[in-house]
Amino acid sequence: MSATTDAETEPDRTPGTSLLEVENLDAGYGDLQILTDVDMFVDSGEYVTIVGPNGAGKSTLMKSVFGLTSHMGGVVTFADEDITGLIPEEIIHKGIGYVPQNDNVFASLSVQENLEMGAYILDEVPQDALEAVFDRFPILRERKEQKAGTMSGGQQQMLAMGRALMLEPDLLLLDEPSAGLAPDLVDDMFDRIDAINDDGTAVLMVEQNAKEALRRCNRGYVLANGKNRYVDTGDALLNDPQVRQDFLGG
Incomplete structure:
Protein backbone atom coordinates (compact mmCIF):
# COMPACT_ATOMS: atom_id res chain seq x y z
CA MET A 1 0.00 0.00 0.00
CA SER A 2 1.50 3.33 -1.00
CA ALA A 3 1.41 6.13 1.54
CA THR A 4 -0.61 9.21 0.72
CA THR A 5 1.38 12.32 -0.07
CA ASP A 6 0.29 15.79 0.98
CA ALA A 7 -0.78 16.53 -2.59
CA GLU A 8 -3.43 13.82 -2.51
CA THR A 9 -6.85 13.98 -0.88
CA GLU A 10 -7.65 11.49 1.86
CA PRO A 11 -10.79 9.76 0.55
CA ASP A 12 -12.71 9.20 3.78
CA ARG A 13 -12.44 12.66 5.25
CA THR A 14 -15.13 15.34 5.38
CA PRO A 15 -13.57 18.77 6.09
CA GLY A 16 -14.92 20.51 9.18
CA THR A 17 -15.84 17.33 11.03
CA SER A 18 -12.62 16.72 12.99
CA LEU A 19 -11.83 17.56 16.61
CA LEU A 20 -8.62 19.37 15.60
CA GLU A 21 -7.94 20.86 12.18
CA VAL A 22 -4.77 22.62 11.06
CA GLU A 23 -5.03 24.23 7.65
CA ASN A 24 -2.26 25.88 5.62
CA LEU A 25 -0.30 26.67 8.77
CA ASP A 26 2.75 28.90 8.58
CA ALA A 27 4.53 29.30 11.92
CA GLY A 28 7.89 29.69 13.57
CA TYR A 29 9.75 31.70 16.18
CA GLY A 30 10.08 35.46 15.89
CA ASP A 31 10.78 36.13 12.21
CA LEU A 32 12.08 32.62 11.57
CA GLN A 33 9.52 30.55 9.67
CA ILE A 34 9.67 26.79 10.34
CA LEU A 35 6.32 25.48 9.04
CA THR A 36 4.95 26.13 5.56
CA ASP A 37 1.37 25.31 4.48
CA VAL A 38 1.07 22.42 6.93
CA ASP A 39 -2.25 20.56 7.07
CA MET A 40 -3.26 18.09 9.76
CA PHE A 41 -6.36 16.82 11.51
CA VAL A 42 -7.25 14.65 14.49
CA ASP A 43 -10.68 13.11 14.91
CA SER A 44 -12.37 12.62 18.27
CA GLY A 45 -10.76 9.71 20.08
CA GLU A 46 -8.10 9.25 17.41
CA TYR A 47 -4.41 8.51 17.96
CA VAL A 48 -2.16 10.42 15.56
CA THR A 49 1.63 10.49 15.40
CA ILE A 50 3.93 13.06 13.78
CA VAL A 51 7.32 11.71 12.66
CA GLY A 52 10.18 12.96 10.53
CA PRO A 53 13.88 13.83 10.69
CA ASN A 54 15.44 16.19 13.20
CA GLY A 55 14.62 19.78 12.36
CA ALA A 56 11.53 18.84 10.35
CA GLY A 57 9.23 21.03 12.43
CA LYS A 58 7.48 18.29 14.40
CA SER A 59 7.68 19.95 17.81
CA THR A 60 7.00 23.33 16.24
CA LEU A 61 3.72 21.98 14.86
CA MET A 62 2.77 20.67 18.29
CA LYS A 63 3.68 23.97 19.95
CA SER A 64 1.76 25.89 17.30
CA VAL A 65 -1.43 24.03 18.18
CA PHE A 66 -0.86 25.05 21.80
CA GLY A 67 -0.15 28.70 21.05
CA LEU A 68 3.59 28.65 21.75
CA THR A 69 4.94 29.86 18.40
CA SER A 70 4.67 32.89 16.14
CA HIS A 71 1.64 32.49 13.90
CA MET A 72 2.34 33.57 10.32
CA GLY A 73 -0.64 32.20 8.43
CA GLY A 74 -3.29 29.51 8.30
CA VAL A 75 -5.97 28.42 10.74
CA VAL A 76 -6.12 26.11 13.76
CA THR A 77 -9.63 24.93 14.67
CA PHE A 78 -10.59 22.88 17.73
CA ALA A 79 -14.10 21.56 18.35
CA ASP A 80 -15.44 23.81 15.58
CA GLU A 81 -13.88 26.91 17.17
CA ASP A 82 -11.05 28.97 15.71
CA ILE A 83 -8.24 28.93 18.30
CA THR A 84 -5.63 30.53 16.05
CA GLY A 85 -3.54 32.98 18.05
CA LEU A 86 -4.93 32.08 21.46
CA ILE A 87 -2.51 31.87 24.37
CA PRO A 88 -1.91 28.50 26.10
CA GLU A 89 -4.08 29.30 29.12
CA GLU A 90 -7.03 29.97 26.84
CA ILE A 91 -6.34 26.80 24.87
CA ILE A 92 -6.29 24.71 28.05
CA HIS A 93 -9.80 25.99 28.78
CA LYS A 94 -10.94 24.67 25.38
CA GLY A 95 -9.99 21.08 26.27
CA ILE A 96 -6.40 20.56 25.10
CA GLY A 97 -3.65 19.26 27.38
CA TYR A 98 0.05 19.53 26.53
CA VAL A 99 3.08 17.63 27.82
CA PRO A 100 6.36 19.21 26.61
CA GLN A 101 9.49 17.15 26.13
CA ASN A 102 11.65 19.04 28.63
CA ASP A 103 11.09 20.77 31.97
CA ASN A 104 7.66 19.22 32.27
CA GLU A 168 -9.77 15.61 31.51
CA PRO A 169 -8.85 17.07 28.09
CA ASP A 170 -10.45 15.95 24.86
CA LEU A 171 -7.04 16.07 23.16
CA LEU A 172 -3.67 15.30 24.71
CA LEU A 173 -0.53 16.65 23.01
CA LEU A 174 2.63 14.64 23.76
CA ASP A 175 6.05 15.87 22.64
CA GLU A 176 8.62 13.03 22.56
CA PRO A 177 7.22 11.07 25.52
CA SER A 178 9.87 8.33 25.25
CA ALA A 179 12.85 10.71 25.07
CA GLY A 180 15.48 9.94 27.68
CA LEU A 181 13.77 6.79 28.94
CA ALA A 182 15.67 3.56 29.46
CA PRO A 183 14.88 1.07 26.66
CA ASP A 184 13.02 -1.26 29.01
CA LEU A 185 10.65 1.56 29.98
CA VAL A 186 9.71 2.67 26.47
CA ASP A 187 7.15 -0.07 25.82
CA ASP A 188 5.53 0.60 29.19
CA MET A 189 5.22 4.30 28.34
CA PHE A 190 3.61 3.51 25.00
CA ASP A 191 1.23 1.05 26.70
CA ARG A 192 0.12 3.82 29.07
CA ILE A 193 -0.48 6.19 26.16
CA ASP A 194 -2.49 3.46 24.42
CA ALA A 195 -4.63 3.10 27.54
CA ILE A 196 -5.27 6.85 27.72
CA ASN A 197 -6.42 6.76 24.11
CA ASP A 198 -8.50 3.60 24.65
CA ASP A 199 -10.39 5.47 27.38
CA GLY A 200 -11.50 8.07 24.84
CA THR A 201 -8.88 10.83 24.90
CA ALA A 202 -7.59 11.79 21.46
CA VAL A 203 -3.79 11.79 21.29
CA LEU A 204 -1.48 13.81 19.04
CA MET A 205 2.12 12.74 19.57
CA VAL A 206 5.53 13.72 18.28
CA GLU A 207 7.87 10.79 18.72
CA GLN A 208 11.50 9.95 17.92
CA ASN A 209 10.80 6.22 18.10
CA ALA A 210 8.97 6.42 14.78
CA LYS A 211 8.51 2.74 14.03
CA GLU A 212 6.95 1.90 17.39
CA ALA A 213 4.78 5.02 17.31
CA LEU A 214 3.46 4.21 13.84
CA ARG A 215 2.73 0.61 14.88
CA ARG A 216 0.42 1.87 17.60
CA CYS A 217 -1.31 4.91 16.11
CA ASN A 218 -4.35 5.20 13.84
CA ARG A 219 -2.68 7.63 11.44
CA GLY A 220 0.68 9.25 10.98
CA TYR A 221 2.10 12.38 9.40
CA VAL A 222 5.62 12.60 8.05
CA LEU A 223 7.09 16.11 8.07
CA ALA A 224 10.28 17.17 6.29
CA ASN A 225 11.69 20.70 6.05
CA GLY A 226 8.58 22.12 7.70
CA LYS A 227 6.17 20.68 5.14
CA ASN A 228 3.82 17.72 4.82
CA ARG A 229 5.48 14.81 3.04
CA TYR A 230 3.19 11.85 3.74
CA VAL A 231 -0.01 11.09 5.61
CA ASP A 232 -1.66 7.70 5.94
CA THR A 233 -2.48 4.99 8.45
CA GLY A 234 0.39 4.00 10.68
CA ASP A 235 0.58 0.56 9.05
CA ALA A 236 0.64 2.03 5.55
CA LEU A 237 3.49 4.37 6.41
CA LEU A 238 5.44 1.54 8.06
CA ASN A 239 5.07 -0.63 4.97
CA ASP A 240 5.74 2.03 2.35
CA PRO A 241 9.23 1.38 0.89
CA GLN A 242 9.97 5.05 0.21
CA VAL A 243 8.92 6.15 3.69
CA ARG A 244 11.00 3.39 5.25
CA GLN A 245 14.05 4.27 3.18
CA ASP A 246 13.85 8.03 3.66
CA PHE A 247 12.58 8.34 7.23
CA LEU A 248 12.57 5.03 9.10
CA GLY A 249 16.07 3.69 8.47
CA GLY A 250 15.03 1.05 5.95
Whole structure:
Protein backbone atom coordinates (compact mmCIF):
# COMPACT_ATOMS: atom_id res chain seq x y z
CA MET A 1 0.00 0.00 0.00
CA SER A 2 1.50 3.33 -1.00
CA ALA A 3 1.41 6.13 1.54
CA THR A 4 -0.61 9.21 0.72
CA THR A 5 1.38 12.32 -0.07
CA ASP A 6 0.29 15.79 0.98
CA ALA A 7 -0.78 16.53 -2.59
CA GLU A 8 -3.43 13.82 -2.51
CA THR A 9 -6.85 13.98 -0.88
CA GLU A 10 -7.65 11.49 1.86
CA PRO A 11 -10.79 9.76 0.55
CA ASP A 12 -12.71 9.20 3.78
CA ARG A 13 -12.44 12.66 5.25
CA THR A 14 -15.13 15.34 5.38
CA PRO A 15 -13.57 18.77 6.09
CA GLY A 16 -14.92 20.51 9.18
CA THR A 17 -15.84 17.33 11.03
CA SER A 18 -12.62 16.72 12.99
CA LEU A 19 -11.83 17.56 16.61
CA LEU A 20 -8.62 19.37 15.60
CA GLU A 21 -7.94 20.86 12.18
CA VAL A 22 -4.77 22.62 11.06
CA GLU A 23 -5.03 24.23 7.65
CA ASN A 24 -2.26 25.88 5.62
CA LEU A 25 -0.30 26.67 8.77
CA ASP A 26 2.75 28.90 8.58
CA ALA A 27 4.53 29.30 11.92
CA GLY A 28 7.89 29.69 13.57
CA TYR A 29 9.75 31.70 16.18
CA GLY A 30 10.08 35.46 15.89
CA ASP A 31 10.78 36.13 12.21
CA LEU A 32 12.08 32.62 11.57
CA GLN A 33 9.52 30.55 9.67
CA ILE A 34 9.67 26.79 10.34
CA LEU A 35 6.32 25.48 9.04
CA THR A 36 4.95 26.13 5.56
CA ASP A 37 1.37 25.31 4.48
CA VAL A 38 1.07 22.42 6.93
CA ASP A 39 -2.25 20.56 7.07
CA MET A 40 -3.26 18.09 9.76
CA PHE A 41 -6.36 16.82 11.51
CA VAL A 42 -7.25 14.65 14.49
CA ASP A 43 -10.68 13.11 14.91
CA SER A 44 -12.37 12.62 18.27
CA GLY A 45 -10.76 9.71 20.08
CA GLU A 46 -8.10 9.25 17.41
CA TYR A 47 -4.41 8.51 17.96
CA VAL A 48 -2.16 10.42 15.56
CA THR A 49 1.63 10.49 15.40
CA ILE A 50 3.93 13.06 13.78
CA VAL A 51 7.32 11.71 12.66
CA GLY A 52 10.18 12.96 10.53
CA PRO A 53 13.88 13.83 10.69
CA ASN A 54 15.44 16.19 13.20
CA GLY A 55 14.62 19.78 12.36
CA ALA A 56 11.53 18.84 10.35
CA GLY A 57 9.23 21.03 12.43
CA LYS A 58 7.48 18.29 14.40
CA SER A 59 7.68 19.95 17.81
CA THR A 60 7.00 23.33 16.24
CA LEU A 61 3.72 21.98 14.86
CA MET A 62 2.77 20.67 18.29
CA LYS A 63 3.68 23.97 19.95
CA SER A 64 1.76 25.89 17.30
CA VAL A 65 -1.43 24.03 18.18
CA PHE A 66 -0.86 25.05 21.80
CA GLY A 67 -0.15 28.70 21.05
CA LEU A 68 3.59 28.65 21.75
CA THR A 69 4.94 29.86 18.40
CA SER A 70 4.67 32.89 16.14
CA HIS A 71 1.64 32.49 13.90
CA MET A 72 2.34 33.57 10.32
CA GLY A 73 -0.64 32.20 8.43
CA GLY A 74 -3.29 29.51 8.30
CA VAL A 75 -5.97 28.42 10.74
CA VAL A 76 -6.12 26.11 13.76
CA THR A 77 -9.63 24.93 14.67
CA PHE A 78 -10.59 22.88 17.73
CA ALA A 79 -14.10 21.56 18.35
CA ASP A 80 -15.44 23.81 15.58
CA GLU A 81 -13.88 26.91 17.17
CA ASP A 82 -11.05 28.97 15.71
CA ILE A 83 -8.24 28.93 18.30
CA THR A 84 -5.63 30.53 16.05
CA GLY A 85 -3.54 32.98 18.05
CA LEU A 86 -4.93 32.08 21.46
CA ILE A 87 -2.51 31.87 24.37
CA PRO A 88 -1.91 28.50 26.10
CA GLU A 89 -4.08 29.30 29.12
CA GLU A 90 -7.03 29.97 26.84
CA ILE A 91 -6.34 26.80 24.87
CA ILE A 92 -6.29 24.71 28.05
CA HIS A 93 -9.80 25.99 28.78
CA LYS A 94 -10.94 24.67 25.38
CA GLY A 95 -9.99 21.08 26.27
CA ILE A 96 -6.40 20.56 25.10
CA GLY A 97 -3.65 19.26 27.38
CA TYR A 98 0.05 19.53 26.53
CA VAL A 99 3.08 17.63 27.82
CA PRO A 100 6.36 19.21 26.61
CA GLN A 101 9.49 17.15 26.13
CA ASN A 102 11.65 19.04 28.63
CA ASP A 103 11.09 20.77 31.97
CA ASN A 104 7.66 19.22 32.27
CA VAL A 105 7.43 18.92 36.07
CA PHE A 106 7.88 21.37 38.95
CA ALA A 107 10.98 19.80 40.49
CA SER A 108 10.69 21.44 43.92
CA LEU A 109 7.02 20.53 44.39
CA SER A 110 5.68 17.18 45.54
CA VAL A 111 3.95 14.78 43.20
CA GLN A 112 0.53 15.73 44.55
CA GLU A 113 1.33 19.45 44.34
CA ASN A 114 2.35 18.96 40.70
CA LEU A 115 -0.94 17.25 39.96
CA GLU A 116 -2.89 19.97 41.72
CA MET A 117 -1.08 22.54 39.57
CA GLY A 118 -2.65 20.79 36.57
CA ALA A 119 -6.01 22.12 37.76
CA TYR A 120 -4.82 25.64 38.55
CA ILE A 121 -7.44 27.21 36.30
CA LEU A 122 -10.23 25.80 38.49
CA ASP A 123 -11.45 27.20 41.79
CA GLU A 124 -10.64 23.94 43.56
CA VAL A 125 -8.83 20.70 42.75
CA PRO A 126 -11.24 18.07 41.33
CA GLN A 127 -10.73 15.13 43.65
CA ASP A 128 -12.32 12.67 41.25
CA ALA A 129 -9.81 13.65 38.56
CA LEU A 130 -6.95 13.36 41.06
CA GLU A 131 -8.09 9.88 42.06
CA ALA A 132 -8.42 8.90 38.40
CA VAL A 133 -4.80 9.94 37.79
CA PHE A 134 -3.64 7.99 40.84
CA ASP A 135 -5.58 4.94 39.59
CA ARG A 136 -3.96 5.27 36.16
CA PHE A 137 -0.46 5.76 37.55
CA PRO A 138 -0.29 3.91 40.91
CA ILE A 139 3.36 4.87 41.45
CA LEU A 140 2.23 8.50 41.74
CA ARG A 141 -0.07 7.61 44.62
CA GLU A 142 2.80 5.80 46.34
CA ARG A 143 5.13 8.78 45.82
CA LYS A 144 2.62 11.60 46.26
CA GLU A 145 4.68 13.30 48.99
CA GLN A 146 7.99 12.91 47.12
CA LYS A 147 9.61 15.90 45.42
CA ALA A 148 9.17 15.55 41.68
CA GLY A 149 12.79 16.41 40.95
CA THR A 150 13.99 13.31 42.83
CA MET A 151 11.95 10.89 40.70
CA SER A 152 13.26 8.84 37.77
CA GLY A 153 12.78 10.03 34.20
CA GLY A 154 9.97 7.56 33.59
CA GLN A 155 8.16 8.57 36.77
CA GLN A 156 8.50 12.24 35.91
CA GLN A 157 7.01 11.54 32.47
CA MET A 158 4.04 9.80 34.10
CA LEU A 159 3.65 12.77 36.44
CA ALA A 160 3.70 15.22 33.54
CA MET A 161 1.02 13.21 31.72
CA GLY A 162 -1.00 12.90 34.91
CA ARG A 163 -0.93 16.66 35.43
CA ALA A 164 -2.13 17.24 31.87
CA LEU A 165 -4.98 14.79 32.49
CA MET A 166 -6.23 16.62 35.59
CA LEU A 167 -8.59 18.69 33.45
CA GLU A 168 -9.77 15.61 31.51
CA PRO A 169 -8.85 17.07 28.09
CA ASP A 170 -10.45 15.95 24.86
CA LEU A 171 -7.04 16.07 23.16
CA LEU A 172 -3.67 15.30 24.71
CA LEU A 173 -0.53 16.65 23.01
CA LEU A 174 2.63 14.64 23.76
CA ASP A 175 6.05 15.87 22.64
CA GLU A 176 8.62 13.03 22.56
CA PRO A 177 7.22 11.07 25.52
CA SER A 178 9.87 8.33 25.25
CA ALA A 179 12.85 10.71 25.07
CA GLY A 180 15.48 9.94 27.68
CA LEU A 181 13.77 6.79 28.94
CA ALA A 182 15.67 3.56 29.46
CA PRO A 183 14.88 1.07 26.66
CA ASP A 184 13.02 -1.26 29.01
CA LEU A 185 10.65 1.56 29.98
CA VAL A 186 9.71 2.67 26.47
CA ASP A 187 7.15 -0.07 25.82
CA ASP A 188 5.53 0.60 29.19
CA MET A 189 5.22 4.30 28.34
CA PHE A 190 3.61 3.51 25.00
CA ASP A 191 1.23 1.05 26.70
CA ARG A 192 0.12 3.82 29.07
CA ILE A 193 -0.48 6.19 26.16
CA ASP A 194 -2.49 3.46 24.42
CA ALA A 195 -4.63 3.10 27.54
CA ILE A 196 -5.27 6.85 27.72
CA ASN A 197 -6.42 6.76 24.11
CA ASP A 198 -8.50 3.60 24.65
CA ASP A 199 -10.39 5.47 27.38
CA GLY A 200 -11.50 8.07 24.84
CA THR A 201 -8.88 10.83 24.90
CA ALA A 202 -7.59 11.79 21.46
CA VAL A 203 -3.79 11.79 21.29
CA LEU A 204 -1.48 13.81 19.04
CA MET A 205 2.12 12.74 19.57
CA VAL A 206 5.53 13.72 18.28
CA GLU A 207 7.87 10.79 18.72
CA GLN A 208 11.50 9.95 17.92
CA ASN A 209 10.80 6.22 18.10
CA ALA A 210 8.97 6.42 14.78
CA LYS A 211 8.51 2.74 14.03
CA GLU A 212 6.95 1.90 17.39
CA ALA A 213 4.78 5.02 17.31
CA LEU A 214 3.46 4.21 13.84
CA ARG A 215 2.73 0.61 14.88
CA ARG A 216 0.42 1.87 17.60
CA CYS A 217 -1.31 4.91 16.11
CA ASN A 218 -4.35 5.20 13.84
CA ARG A 219 -2.68 7.63 11.44
CA GLY A 220 0.68 9.25 10.98
CA TYR A 221 2.10 12.38 9.40
CA VAL A 222 5.62 12.60 8.05
CA LEU A 223 7.09 16.11 8.07
CA ALA A 224 10.28 17.17 6.29
CA ASN A 225 11.69 20.70 6.05
CA GLY A 226 8.58 22.12 7.70
CA LYS A 227 6.17 20.68 5.14
CA ASN A 228 3.82 17.72 4.82
CA ARG A 229 5.48 14.81 3.04
CA TYR A 230 3.19 11.85 3.74
CA VAL A 231 -0.01 11.09 5.61
CA ASP A 232 -1.66 7.70 5.94
CA THR A 233 -2.48 4.99 8.45
CA GLY A 234 0.39 4.00 10.68
CA ASP A 235 0.58 0.56 9.05
CA ALA A 236 0.64 2.03 5.55
CA LEU A 237 3.49 4.37 6.41
CA LEU A 238 5.44 1.54 8.06
CA ASN A 239 5.07 -0.63 4.97
CA ASP A 240 5.74 2.03 2.35
CA PRO A 241 9.23 1.38 0.89
CA GLN A 242 9.97 5.05 0.21
CA VAL A 243 8.92 6.15 3.69
CA ARG A 244 11.00 3.39 5.25
CA GLN A 245 14.05 4.27 3.18
CA ASP A 246 13.85 8.03 3.66
CA PHE A 247 12.58 8.34 7.23
CA LEU A 248 12.57 5.03 9.10
CA GLY A 249 16.07 3.69 8.47
CA GLY A 250 15.03 1.05 5.95
